[in-house]
Amino acid sequence: MTGVVIALFVSQLLLALSLPAHLRTLTPVLARNPARFRRLALALRSIGYPLLTASAALAMVHWGPALGLTYWFGLFALTGLSAALGLEFLNRRHAR
Structure with missing residues (x-):
């Protein structure tokens, strides 16, 4: 279960x-170089989407197909909320 939560959050x-x-809030240097930003965004997405799929697979292996997807969607909401709150905290911290 811990692996599912960590994979979902990351x-x-x-x-x-x-x-x-x-990303521009955390690293304003990338705002000046759009080609570098596009490459970095593509790299982040190419890691993020397979990791998201792997977390669903881990949940289905751990709890079974039906219950695994149910728990996965519940954990998806919780980890998404924590990731959004963490990014908002960082945005406000950098704004000061």
């Missing part, structure tokens, strides 16, 4: 960081 964090608004 994958959602990577996918959120592949969006321009979040």
